[in-house]
Amino acid sequence: MVDAQTRMYALADCNNFYASCERIFEPHLARKPVVVLSNNDGCIIARSQEAKDIGFKMGEPIFKCRDLVKQNNVIVRSSNFSLYGDMSRRVMQTIRLFSPDVEVYSIDEAFIKLDGLVGRDFEQEMRRMRAAVLQWTGIPISIGIGKTKTLAKLANHYAKKTPEMEGVAKIPQNPDEMLRAVEVGDIWGIGRQWSKKFRNIGVHTAFDLVQMEPAVIQQTFNIVAMKTAMELRGCTYFRLEQSPEQRKTLLRSRSFAKPVTTWQELSEAIASHATRAAEKLRNEELVASVLKVFFHTSLFNHQKPRHSAHATIELIPPTNTTHTIIKEALHLAEPMWKVGFEYKRAGVYLLELSKGQAQTSLFDSPERKKLDKQMMSVLDAVNTSMGAGTMHFAATGFTKVMQMRQLQRSPRYTTRWDELPQVRA
DNA sequence: TCTGGGGTCCTAGGACCC
DNA sequence: TCTGGGGTCCTAGGACCC
Numbered sequence: 001m002v003d004a005q006t007r008m009y010a011l012a013d014c015n016n017f018y019a020s021c022e023r024i025f026e027p028h029l030a031r032k033p034v035v036v037l038s039n040n041d042g043c044i045i046a047r048s049q050e051a052k053d054i055g056f057k058m059g060e061p062i063f064k065c066r067d068l069v070k071q072n073n074v075i076v077r078s079s080n081f082s083l084y085g086d087m088s089r090r091v092m093q094t095i096r097l098f099s100p101d102v103e104v105y106s107i108d109e110a111f112i113k114l115d116g117l118v119g120r121d122f123e124q125e126m127r128r129m130r131a132a133v134l135q136w137t138g139i140p141i142s143i144g145i146g147k148t149k150t151l152a153k154l155a156n157h158y159a160k161k162t163p164e165m166e167g168v169a170k171i172p173q174n175p176d177e178m179l180r181a182v183e184v185g186d187i188w189g190i191g192r193q194w195s196k197k198f199r200n201i202g203v204h205t206a207f208d209l210v211q212m213e214p215a216v217i218q219q220t221f222n223i224v225a226m227k228t229a230m231e232l233r234g235c236t237y238f239r240l241e242q243s244p245e246q247r248k249t250l251l252r253s254r255s256f257a258k259p260v261t262t263w264q265e266l267s268e269a270i271a272s273h274a275t276r277a278a279e280k281l282r283n284e285e286l287v288a289s290v291l292k293v294f295f296h297t298s299l300f301n302h303q304k305p306r307h308s309a310h311a312t313i314e315l316i317p318p319t320n321t322t323h324t325i326i327k328e329a330l331h332l333a334e335p336m337w338k339v340g341f342e343y344k345r346a347g348v349y350l351l352e353l354s355k356g357q358a359q360t361s362l363f364d365s366p367e368r369k370k371l372d373k374q375m376m377s378v379l380d381a382v383n384t385s386m387g388a389g390t391m392h393f394a395a396t397g398f399t400k401v402m403q404m405r406q407l408q409r410s411p412r413y414t415t416r417w418d419e420l421p422q423v424r425a
Numbered sequence: 426t427c428t429g430g431g432g433t434c435c436t437a438g439g440a441c442c443c
Numbered sequence: 444t445c446t447g448g449g450g451t452c453c454t455a456g457g458a459c460c461c
Contacts, residue, residue, distance in 0.1 A: 037429090038428085038429035038430075039429050039430070040427090040428095040429080041427085042427075042428055042429060043427095043428050043429065045429065045430095059428080059429085060428085061427070061428040062427080062428085063426080063427045063428080064427090064428085079429085105460090105461080106460080106461045107461075108461080109461080188459095188460085189459065189460080190459085191458065191459050191460080192458095192459095193457085193458065193459090194458075194459080221458090222434090222435060222436070222458080223434095223435075224434070224435070224458085224459075225458095225459095247432080248432090248433080249432075249433090250431095250432095251430075251431060251432075252430090252431090253429095253430070253431085254429080254430075255428085255429070255430090298428085299428080300428055344428095345429095347430090405427095
């Protein structure tokens with residue numbers, strides 16, 4: 001039995017994950033600056049260490065750094081989530097060989113409870129795990145070890161910043177020195193706004209935060225900030241979540257590659273998002289009770305006329321049927337659409353999700369429901385076996401409005417037979 | 426010219442009720 | 444002039460995460 005005194009968490013985090021994935025099948029990218037772009041090749045969402053050192057910032061629009069790219073021969077890639085998702089799965093599989101208690105926290109991070117390793121040298125075990133992940137997947141990772149998730153995160157940050165740690169750091173018996181080395185804004189749970197506020201009241205490092213009275217933190221910020229500070233003191237507030245809670249909302253949206261000015265294009269985009277959202281619902285065996293539709297013009301261009309529209313409707317009975325959601329979404333959107341605007345983004349948001357069977361309403365005939373269900377099964381089966389979008393509703397259209405601009409995507413090496421890496425003799 | 430796409434939780438304040 | 448008080452529910456907005 002492991003008591004609270006001896007409990008330990010590790011956080012394993014892939015280094016520059018997307019950039020590292022790009023390098024696996026293209027070793028010549030090693031030691032070169034690499035940046036990966038968001039959908040539509042809009043802004044930078046990942047950078048290799050070399051690109052960070054040059055000064056590329058997270059979230060920066062790529063058109064603003066064309067000069068920097070040219071001057072430094074930076075490799076620019078569109079995002080390739082098929083590849084990243086598959087590499088992530090391989091990394092997580094490897095991690096699970098070292099401990100059964102793993103919470104996959106994001107595509108490139110996992111918390112690990114080290115209960116099973118009590119009595120052994122945690123650091124040594126984690127170094128073994130790190131070596132295995134690197135050897136079997138090609139992805140370099142960093143690992144932090146501490147009594148709470150927040151401390152494990154902090155140790156991980158320290159390991160990344162401090163090359164002498166060689167990728168693994170553990171919170172020492174007396175953590176003061178390490179806490180002083182981490183800025184308040186680099187603590188997990190303390191973002192831009194709060195770190196500004198903390199600095200204004202003289203709190204600059206994790207060490208300073210630990211000195212603060214918890215009640216004062218809660219009063220000045222909120223209960224989450226207080227819990228974060230308590231976790232830094234070694235008190236557990238955030239537990240390992242191995243079986244994720246059922247999701248509460250589901251959003252499908254995207255920016256347009258080119259501005260949209262016609263109802264035809266806008267309606268096709270909304271129908272496509274509705275389709276993707278409904279598929280995801282069925283995939284997770286959920287139904288939605290509330291549907292929200294939105295679209296708006298550019299948030300950045302203040303010269304052109306601006307318009308932001310959104311509307312919500314209750315779905316009675318709750319549903320995950322594609323054509324019902326398309327119909328309701330278009331019904332909501334059409335009266336809001338206005339001629340003369342250049343729309344940049346649209347989306348479909350589903351809320352109040354619940355498990356399983358939709359309730360039957362008074363006006364809902366059982367035959368109709370059965371038919372819908374059968375139709376969705378056929379649709380999903382066809383699209384699963386023959387490729388997404390093989391069979392779709394006419395409302396989603398045949399124009400190219402939903403096509404992403406992805407000029408520099410690498411091949412999907414591990415998930416498409418026709419894109420397998422080739423070895424030439 | 427060109428600025429991602431998802432999620433969660435908390436709080437304040439208004440509506441409404443008795 | 445003075446204009447109750449307390450409770451719940453809901454929503455929008457703001458903070459955070461990746």
